[in-house]
Structure formats: C-alpha cells, structure tokens
Amino acid sequence: MxxxxxxxxxxxxxxxxxxxxxxxxxxxxxxxxxxxxxxxxxxxxxxxxSKDELFKQLISEKGEGLFRQLRELLNQKFSPEKILKEFIRIKLIFMIENRELSQILLNNMQFTDQEFKLKLFQRHKEMVQELQKIIQRGMDEGIFRRGSSRDTAVAIIGMINSMNSILFFEDEDIDITEKVEFLYRMIMCGIKNE
Incomplete structure (x- = not known):
C-alpha cells in the first residue's frame, strides 16, 4: 500500500x-x-x-497495537514489579489516547457478530495468560504473595480497565504519573509479600 x-x-x-x-x-x-x-x-x-468491516478493523488495529506493545514488555527481563508498573502505564496511556475507542466498545458491541466478540475475548485471555506468567514469577521469587496467579492477573487487568470510567470523563490534563502511582500502590498493597 x-x-x-x-x-x-x-x-x-x-x-x-x-x-x-x-x-x-x-x-x-x-x-x-x-x-x-x-x-x-x-x-x-x-x-x-462495509461499515461492519470498518468497525472491526478500527477495533482490531488499535487493540493489536496495544497487544504488541504489552507483549514486548512482558518478555523483558525486568523485575516483576517494574514490568507491572510499566504494564499499568502503557494501558493507561492507551486508554487516555483512545477515549473514543473505549466509548465505542462500551456502547456498540451489540452490533458485532459473535465471531468478532470471541476474537476480542481470545485476545483478552492471551493478555491474562501473559501477565499471569509475570505474576507467577513474582510469586516464585517471593516478591508477590502466593495465590492464584491467574486470578491475580484478571484482577489487575480489571482494576486498570475500571480506570476507564474515570479517565473518560476527566476534561483537564491527566497526570499519567499520578494515576500510574495510584494504581500501582493499590495493586501492590494486595499482592506484595510482606
């Protein structure tokens, strides 16, 4: 092209x-x-x-870019804490820069077919599995408290995604560093091995 x-x-x-x-x-x-x-x-x-194809491409391309970026991060040799903090930062920046996409996903998913919804779910599942490996590594190294690494990964992604409702309605400039620190502290309070 x-x-x-x-x-x-x-x-x-x-x-x-x-x-x-x-x-x-x-x-x-x-x-x-x-x-x-x-x-x-x-x-x-x-x-x-078609409009349907355009809608699916829009969501797929944005999502694939984020997925690639997060997968690269999760394959780094950094400490589990550093990877977790950077994971939060990347996801929050994506959500801020793509507010319209979040609104589209919230308000229009009923117009997509089941096959496309399954594709999105599969991507989410893959992201959980990738983050789960980092959580498990942190547990094995004694950094994170023992438990279900899968449940922990799901909960972390859920916490990050829930910030969308706050970020979407904030009109002023968002201090990304402050939001990352806030979420990181909240998550670490729950998983840090003391």
Missing amino acids: SEQSNKTRENILKAAMELFAEKGFHETSMAAIAKRAGLGKGTLYWHFS
Whole structure:
C-alpha cells in the first residue's frame, strides 16, 4: 500500500472512530464517514467494503497495537514489579489516547457478530495468560504473595480497565504519573509479600 493510501486509510479510521463515538454504530452512515474524512464514498468503499468491516478493523488495529506493545514488555527481563508498573502505564496511556475507542466498545458491541466478540475475548485471555506468567514469577521469587496467579492477573487487568470510567470523563490534563502511582500502590498493597 502506498504512503498516500495509508494516510487515506488512517483518515477514514479516525473519522469513523469520532463518528462511532459521537453517534453510535447504528446512527453513523458510510456517507457521513466519507464526508468527515474529506473523501468521496467511492474512495471509502475502496478501502472498506462495509461499515461492519470498518468497525472491526478500527477495533482490531488499535487493540493489536496495544497487544504488541504489552507483549514486548512482558518478555523483558525486568523485575516483576517494574514490568507491572510499566504494564499499568502503557494501558493507561492507551486508554487516555483512545477515549473514543473505549466509548465505542462500551456502547456498540451489540452490533458485532459473535465471531468478532470471541476474537476480542481470545485476545483478552492471551493478555491474562501473559501477565499471569509475570505474576507467577513474582510469586516464585517471593516478591508477590502466593495465590492464584491467574486470578491475580484478571484482577489487575480489571482494576486498570475500571480506570476507564474515570479517565473518560476527566476534561483537564491527566497526570499519567499520578494515576500510574495510584494504581500501582493499590495493586501492590494486595499482592506484595510482606
């Protein structure tokens, strides 16, 4: 794909994300997406055959970028504590930078098919399994208290994801360092081996 084609595609995805967040999936038309992107409908359909495909690509591409970044982190040789803190930071930054995506996921998942929902669930499951390895390593090294590494990983991801409701409604500049420290302290209070 040429650089111009990539740029056009990115503009389409950005316009779609804005409109899906503002109006919802059902109320957003391909014509409105083309108009917001400053393109003709033909160009839009050249890149995406349907609104459904566009919606799935938008969610998949953003999610894949985050997944790659987190997987790279989890394969580092840092201490379990350092990896956990960086995991929190990466997820929070992603949530702040992609507020519209969070709104889309919350308000429009009923419009996706079961196969796509299963794909998203599988990605979530893989992330839990990757984080579980770090938690288990911390338990084996005596850093984290013993227990179910899987349940701990699920709880940590759940705590991070729950910040979405707070971050979404904050209008002022968010102090990411403060939010990371807050979550890290809360999590460590629960899992640190004393």
